[in-house]
Amino acid sequence: MAGFTLHSWKWGTFTGVRDLYLNALYVRPEHRRAGVARRAMSALARVALEHGCSRIEWLTVAAKADTAAFYDAIGSTAASHMAVRRLQGRALAALAGDTP
Helix, strand or coil: CCEEEEEEEEECCCCCCEEEEEEEEEECHHHCCCCHHHHHHHHHHHHHHHCCCCCEEECCCCCCHHHHHHHHHCCCCCCCCCCCCCCCHHHHHHHHCCCC
16 A cells, blocks of 8 residues: 545535545655655545535645645645634633533
8 A cells, every 4th residue: 555545525614515625645655756645636636526526625734845845736725714723632621611
């Protein structure tokens, strides 16, 4: 196995159309830079279109320049209007303890 992808479906809250959400794209180190990731993303693009999706979305680590370069090369763009929010630790526990 050279790698894998893991995806799920999501609904676009603004478009009302199903989208494909890429949860993970992993390529084993010895297979990197051999076109495996591009072929995987191409296959996902076909799945998305076959299922009437308007787009593929995913999160990526901002500090990884090589990853950003790959995603730029396949034509993706950063969604500058979105920000990742995280609830964890004490804040997560505090919210879980709230009573209506």
